[in-house]
Amino acid sequence: MIATKTLSTTRRGFLNVLGAGIVIAVAPETARAQVAPAGGRGRGGGGRGGAGGAKTVAARLHIGQDGIITVMTGKVECGQGARAELTQAAAEELRVGADRVRLVMADTGLAPDDGGTSGSQSTPSTVPAIRRGCSAARGLLVALAARRWEVDAKTLEVRDGKVSDGAAGARSLSYADLAADKDAEKLLAGAIPADVVMTPVESWKVMGTSVARPNGRDIVMGAHHYPSDVSRPGMLYGRVLRAPAYNAKLASVDLGPAKGMTGVVAVQDKDFVGVAATTAFLAERALEAIAKTAKWEDPPAQPSSEALYDYLRERVRGGAPKNPFADEVAKAAKSLRQSYHVAYVQHCPMEPRAAVAEWIDDKLTVWTGTQQPFGVRGALAQALGVAGDRVRVIVPDVGGGFGGKPTGECAVEAARLARGAGKPVSLRWTREEEFTWAYFRPAGVIEAEASLDDRGGLATWNFTNINSGGNEVQSPYRVAKNQARFVGSEPPLRHGSYRALAVTANTFGRESFMDELAVLAGRDPLEFRLAHLEGGRLRTVLEEAARRFDWASRVKDKRADVGVGLACGTDKGSYVAACAEVVADRKAGTFTVTRVCQAYECGKIINPANLMRQVTGAIVMGLGPALREEMRFAGGKILNGNFADYEVPRFADLPELEVHLLDRADLASAGAGETPIIAIAPAVANALFAATGVRVRQMPIRLGKAKAN
Amino acid sequence: MDSTIKFTANGERRSVTTDSERALLDVLREDLGLTGAKYGCGERECGACSVLVDGRRAFSWRTPVSKVVGKTVVRVEGLGSGEKLHPVQEAFLAEGAFQCGYCTAGMIIAAVGMLAENPKPTDAQIVAGMDRNICRCCAYPDILRAVRRCAGRNRGAEVRP
Numbered sequence: 001m002i003a004t005k006t007l008s009t010t011r012r013g014f015l016n017v018l019g020a021g022i023v024i025a026v027a028p029e030t031a032r033a034q035v036a037p038a039g040g041r042g043r044g045g046g047g048r049g050g051a052g053g054a055k056t057v058a059a060r061l062h063i064g065q066d067g068i069i070t071v072m073t074g075k076v077e078c079g080q081g082a083r084a085e086l087t088q089a090a091a092e093e094l095r096v097g098a099d100r101v102r103l104v105m106a107d108t109g110l111a112p113d114d115g116g117t118s119g120s121q122s123t124p125s126t127v128p129a130i131r132r133g134c135s136a137a138r139g140l141l142v143a144l145a146a147r148r149w150e151v152d153a154k155t156l157e158v159r160d161g162k163v164s165d166g167a168a169g170a171r172s173l174s175y176a177d178l179a180a181d182k183d184a185e186k187l188l189a190g191a192i193p194a195d196v197v198m199t200p201v202e203s204w205k206v207m208g209t210s211v212a213r214p215n216g217r218d219i220v221m222g223a224h225h226y227p228s229d230v231s232r233p234g235m236l237y238g239r240v241l242r243a244p245a246y247n248a249k250l251a252s253v254d255l256g257p258a259k260g261m262t263g264v265v266a267v268q269d270k271d272f273v274g275v276a277a278t279t280a281f282l283a284e285r286a287l288e289a290i291a292k293t294a295k296w297e298d299p300p301a302q303p304s305s306e307a308l309y310d311y312l313r314e315r316v317r318g319g320a321p322k323n324p325f326a327d328e329v330a331k332a333a334k335s336l337r338q339s340y341h342v343a344y345v346q347h348c349p350m351e352p353r354a355a356v357a358e359w360i361d362d363k364l365t366v367w368t369g370t371q372q373p374f375g376v377r378g379a380l381a382q383a384l385g386v387a388g389d390r391v392r393v394i395v396p397d398v399g400g401g402f403g404g405k406p407t408g409e410c411a412v413e414a415a416r417l418a419r420g421a422g423k424p425v426s427l428r429w430t431r432e433e434e435f436t437w438a439y440f441r442p443a444g445v446i447e448a449e450a451s452l453d454d455r456g457g458l459a460t461w462n463f464t465n466i467n468s469g470g471n472e473v474q475s476p477y478r479v480a481k482n483q484a485r486f487v488g489s490e491p492p493l494r495h496g497s498y499r500a501l502a503v504t505a506n507t508f509g510r511e512s513f514m515d516e517l518a519v520l521a522g523r524d525p526l527e528f529r530l531a532h533l534e535g536g537r538l539r540t541v542l543e544e545a546a547r548r549f550d551w552a553s554r555v556k557d558k559r560a561d562v563g564v565g566l567a568c569g570t571d572k573g574s575y576v577a578a579c580a581e582v583v584a585d586r587k588a589g590t591f592t593v594t595r596v597c598q599a600y601e602c603g604k605i606i607n608p609a610n611l612m613r614q615v616t617g618a619i620v621m622g623l624g625p626a627l628r629e630e631m632r633f634a635g636g637k638i639l640n641g642n643f644a645d646y647e648v649p650r651f652a653d654l655p656e657l658e659v660h661l662l663d664r665a666d667l668a669s670a671g672a673g674e675t676p677i678i679a680i681a682p683a684v685a686n687a688l689f690a691a692t693g694v695r696v697r698q699m700p701i702r703l704g705k706a707k708a709n
Numbered sequence: 710m711d712s713t714i715k716f717t718a719n720g721e722r723r724s725v726t727t728d729s730e731r732a733l734l735d736v737l738r739e740d741l742g743l744t745g746a747k748y749g750c751g752e753r754e755c756g757a758c759s760v761l762v763d764g765r766r767a768f769s770w771r772t773p774v775s776k777v778v779g780k781t782v783v784r785v786e787g788l789g790s791g792e793k794l795h796p797v798q799e800a801f802l803a804e805g806a807f808q809c810g811y812c813t814a815g816m817i818i819a820a821v822g823m824l825a826e827n828p829k830p831t832d833a834q835i836v837a838g839m840d841r842n843i844c845r846c847c848a849y850p851d852i853l854r855a856v857r858r859c860a861g862r863n864r865g866a867e868v869r870p
Contacts, residue, residue, distance in 0.1 A: 078809055079807075079808035079809025079810070079811075079846045080808070081808070212802075212805055213805065213807075213810075216802055216805065216807070216810075217794075217802060219807055219810035219813050220785075220794065220798040220801045220802045220807070220810075220813060220817065221745075221785065221786060221789065221794065221798065222743075222744070222745020222746070222784065222785035222786040222813075222814045223745070223786065224810060225744065226744075226747070226811060228747070228748065229738075229744035229747075231742065231744075237739070279727075279728075279731065279735060279739055280735050280739065281728060281730070281731040281732070281735055282728075347845075348845060349809070349811075349845055350747070350749050350755065350757055350809065350811040350812050350843065350844070350845045350846075351747065351749075351809070351811045352748075397809070397810075398809065399747070399809045399810070399811025400808075400809040400811060400845050400846060401809075402845070428748060430751060431749070431750045431751055431752070432751075609805055610805075613805065613808060613848060613851060614808075616847070616848075616850050616851075617808055617846050617847040617848055618847075619847075620847035620849055620850070621845070621846070621847040642750065642752055642754070643750045643752060643754035643755055643843065644752055644754050648843060648845060649847055649849070650840050650843060650849075651835075651836045651839050651840045651842075651849050651852075651853070652836055652837075652840050653849075654836070654849050654850065654853070657850055
């Protein structure tokens, strides 16, 4: 632990709860400089790594006089491996081993706002931001040594956190020595120069290697404290009263039965009703007691999942879109029109939303699992009516996000309960609450129509995504006349971001449709795609996946009920292709994915082992919505909000899995948390068609008793 | 109704005076500060709350604390001794068999329970033995490798770049 003399006791109190191994101290002026007014979040921008990032070296890192290097980032670790990767970025530029760097993440009181942890931005945006800050720090410390020795800084070398005088040989100064210099603090408080140079790929020593998760040991020991594990003195456990259905308004409730229980506090603030008690068990009993007294207005009629796709189609904003190439389609020798459906799915991270809120005087601290700590700080300030600089959000490494935790509803509820109770409150949503009151990946309808020319090539292409989103709605395939667009509808459920979001739907629609068009053209699915793909990164991964899978021979395998399929796509600057084999059981109406071979390329690889985990994890996670995951709902109620009825992938779903990572040292590194999920579902649907002749045009892909079509 | 519940947790005798209907998970977490086991589903579907009770895996969220009177409860925090990790923990660490890590405690406990009954499981037996645990990050291939490693298979092999 760094003993910084300016550290106040209160701040030390904050710092001590950061968790084992990451107890740090920074000068309070640094922390204070990072506190922006409520709601004052800027838009992301690559320059400084998101919403403002660190403007000064000191806001990015702290070098203790004991040599401990602390790097600060507003990014969140939720399993994607950012903690390792961002540590590597810092270590590389500081010329130290990764074990010398402590990374403080996602603490609005300490770290700069690097933007939310979403959109695969940590790699392309925050890695360079941290590298720039750390490179600038190295430069300043080298300059300090040069000044002390009265030599040209260019003659000095930095290795393993030590600056040495290459010419004289014998002299060296550690970062700790230099940090103790009377001028160091002032120098590091300076702005990060715009022209700071980053280490070229060919000189990387730490980046490009498989650095392990820095707190991995804590994880296997059960010692890491997730947001739901945070404990504060005198803390109570909360529960919140939920409506029996969406849009059901509370008419009345009697808090009396809860208030009569020893150790229970009941809180009401307009429609918000909750309890806090000395144990979660007691809180549950108290909630049951008041839930019995609650009267709810009847909710309006609401659509069901049975009628979902018609519901979305009928409510398309601006009316049903027309095909501008209808004349060509009418005249074409061959054309095809199809619809594809993609169901609502849920992120269901293993750790449900959780928050611990603590008020000290009029200052609020909330430990919570969110992908947007600064956004949640703003949300808390607004909801609780306090200034932003009175709110601090701390995000301990979270138990999963997948795009599902950008918001702060649980944090706000915990803060309300804590204010009402006058004590810290821990609130952890139940699985049922998470399924019901979080949000969903949007369902979608894809309408596609295309015509072929005389040689079996694509002539026209009209592709519309209804409701699920416009990301990568444009086809990467060459076509003379092309229109692709996204149109909104009236979503019956609350929806939002999810790993790759709409790209999965758009890729499923496009790659299924391309497969159908290949059949129409009488061509092999791979050959048909390649005929419409220019040379480039997408073509390269497609060819690589096909080669590794041995597509050419497997596609000739005519065993009954066995089939292979492929699909490819791109998102956020990275490229993926998947080949899949399925074995169908026509009598049972089921099938099994037996083999998957995926090629993936995201530019220069920063951490090969972590990337491999992201890609394999994404493939298997992607099998969920491909095979089974689908939210069912009716009358404003979720009908399958539990793991028994909403079946996520398990061990038994593991196919034989082969992943090939293409390392492109000549290309900038792109994020990889999302794109590897997009190709598996269409590859499986296409393989199922090859196996059975049944084309399933929806996710989840169910064979059932369908006949060949 | 409060009663005094006595059980052994990793060799230490514990005594808790509480409502005997409370979940073992809550008592471990709230009363004893042992947060290794996690809440995940509340329905015995995900295994995040797994602990060993007298050597067998139990879902602690669905186990009233009254059921462990006089029994021995082992949680992930108590598997190793001091700084020394249990071999299953070592294997998970060596294979990087986690992403967010929230399910890891339950996975490790499930693996320890399974390996105690069958120290040399086949892949099919590992899948069957571990299939009551969910990893939403889907680190299943890495977890499978970690358990294989404990079973003395693929030791040192298949180490990723």
